[in-house]
Amino acid sequence: MHILSIKSLNFKNKIFYKDVNIEKGQIVFLRGASGSGKSTLLRLINATLPLEEGTILYNNKDIREIDTITLRREIILAGQSVYLFPGTIKDNFKRYHEYRESQVPSDEVIRSLLDTSCIDFDIDTVCNNFSGGERQRVFISIALSFKPRVLLLDEPTSALDNATADRLMSNLVTHCKQNYMTMIIVSHDQTITEKYAEVTIDIGEGVK
Amino acid sequence: MSGAASISLVRFIIIYLLLLIVIAIMKKSKINQTKLLFVASIRMTLQLVIAGFILTYIFKHPHPVFTVLYLASMITFAIHRVLSRNKELNTNFKIVIGFSLAFSGLGIVAYFVMAVVNQSIFNPQYTIPLSGMIVGNAMTGVNLGVKTFLESISAEKPRIEALINFGAKPKDILLPFVNQSLETALLPTLNNMVGMGIVSLPGMMTGQILSGTMPTTAILYQISIMIAICTVVCLSVFGSLYLGYRTLYNERNQFL
Numbered sequence: 001m002h003i004l005s006i007k008s009l010n011f012k013n014k015i016f017y018k019d020v021n022i023e024k025g026q027i028v029f030l031r032g033a034s035g036s037g038k039s040t041l042l043r044l045i046n047a048t049l050p051l052e053e054g055t056i057l058y059n060n061k062d063i064r065e066i067d068t069i070t071l072r073r074e075i076i077l078a079g080q081s082v083y084l085f086p087g088t089i090k091d092n093f094k095r096y097h098e099y100r101e102s103q104v105p106s107d108e109v110i111r112s113l114l115d116t117s118c119i120d121f122d123i124d125t126v127c128n129n130f131s132g133g134e135r136q137r138v139f140i141s142i143a144l145s146f147k148p149r150v151l152l153l154d155e156p157t158s159a160l161d162n163a164t165a166d167r168l169m170s171n172l173v174t175h176c177k178q179n180y181m182t183m184i185i186v187s188h189d190q191t192i193t194e195k196y197a198e199v200t201i202d203i204g205e206g207v208k
Numbered sequence: 209m210s211g212a213a214s215i216s217l218v219r220f221i222i223i224y225l226l227l228l229i230v231i232a233i234m235k236k237s238k239i240n241q242t243k244l245l246f247v248a249s250i251r252m253t254l255q256l257v258i259a260g261f262i263l264t265y266i267f268k269h270p271h272p273v274f275t276v277l278y279l280a281s282m283i284t285f286a287i288h289r290v291l292s293r294n295k296e297l298n299t300n301f302k303i304v305i306g307f308s309l310a311f312s313g314l315g316i317v318a319y320f321v322m323a324v325v326n327q328s329i330f331n332p333q334y335t336i337p338l339s340g341m342i343v344g345n346a347m348t349g350v351n352l353g354v355k356t357f358l359e360s361i362s363a364e365k366p367r368i369e370a371l372i373n374f375g376a377k378p379k380d381i382l383l384p385f386v387n388q389s390l391e392t393a394l395l396p397t398l399n400n401m402v403g404m405g406i407v408s409l410p411g412m413m414t415g416q417i418l419s420g421t422m423p424t425t426a427i428l429y430q431i432s433i434m435i436a437i438c439t440v441v442c443l444s445v446f447g448s449l450y451l452g453y454r455t456l457y458n459e460r461n462q463f464l
Binding site: 046047048049050064068069072073076077078079081082083085096099100139142143146 | 365366367369370371372373374375376377380381458460461462463
């Protein structure tokens with residue numbers, strides 16, 4: 001069964017998307033020039049942008065018929081603007097889960113998720129002076145802790161060196177497979193895309 | 209005690225001489241605001257002279273219509289001032305601010321004049337000066353509160369985006385900003401209350417004492433007006449922001 005289907009979708013009559021079906025558990029990469037509407041597609045999928053024309057089906061149901069908060073708690077978007085609250089790594093997990101009204105994961109779980117995101121710091125480390133790449137990876141591990149069915153990542157490796165980027169992607173793919181998670185990634189990184197994509201969607205030519 | 213000694217027009221002119229000191233210091237310190245000083249002094253003089261004439265007329269011919277008109281134009285002006293300083297607001301937010309200012313302002317003025325002073329709301333001698341203080345302070349408060357709110361949500365945009373993408377409710381995301389902005393708007397009034405009577409005698413009390421009111425009566429008015437101001441600032445800012453933040457997203461929880 002398709003977990004996501006995109007049909008005759010366009011955004012404000014400016015960006016036209018090809019019809020796409022995404023299977024459960026797939027690792028999907030989105031490619032396309034800057035401004036071609038990759039990030040917009042992710043935001044349409046998790047309903048943070050209004051969908052005006054076309055359809056997006058999630059588990060065969062039109063997302064317009066699904067409560068947006070419920071939908072966003074299953075389809076998580078870790079966007080390009082990373083935000084961490086002032087305080088420790090653990091504080092951040094706590095704050096975000098409070099906002100989501102969900103159970104804060106145990107220290108063990110947090111440690112293992114940090115491991116997945118290639119963060120070696122202790123959970124009581126203060127995040128305030130972290131580098132861009134470190135913040136990005138802590139942010140991704142928080143997104144993972146919500147146990148999404150679909151994880152949307154917008155340029156997850158943009159602030160990382162090649163080796164770390166490769167390690168992060170490899171860990172994320174393993175994590176997805178273990179947890180039956182679907183992952184849709186926007187990336188400019190050719191090497192990463194070729195190595196990890198099960199499906200690559202070019203949306204570059206969609207713009208009119 | 210008798211009313212304030214009236215100032216003769218010739219002696220009144222002498223007060224403007226003090227401005228020469230300001231001009232001299234501005235010149236010496238190279239503050240290029242002499243023009244503003246002139247404009248400000250002239251505008252103040254003209255506006256107050258006009259207000260003086262209007263009030264004299266209204267007090268001589270007290271009619272409910274005059275009081276109502278004065279109140280209405282005061283509130284319209286206050287709303288206009290707040291909205292013109294926060295142009296980026298959406299239409300519904302503007303409507304909410306207008307209603308909050310009007311209702312809280314009128315409500316507190318009515319309570320003060322009718323319940324505390326025990327006068328008719330149409331008695332211009334009480335309603336006009338008291339509503340000026342109450343509505344003026346509400347205007348400053350709402351302006352500060354709305355400005356703080358808009359600035360903080362724009363500064364914390366990544367936080368708002370991250371939370372909405374992670375499935376938090378817009379209400380939970382925005383309420384902390386509402387609360388913090390309300391606190392910022394209330395603090396000047398609270399601090400003002402703390403220092404009252406020690407450093408200086410507040411304006412209203414000074415005016416009443418000059419015009420011959422017993423200081424014991426003057427303090428009752430002063431305390432009442434401060435509590436009224438505190439309440440009107442709190443109410444109008446709370447109303448504006450608490451109802452206003454909901455205009456920032458639609459029923460699909462999408463920020464507009």
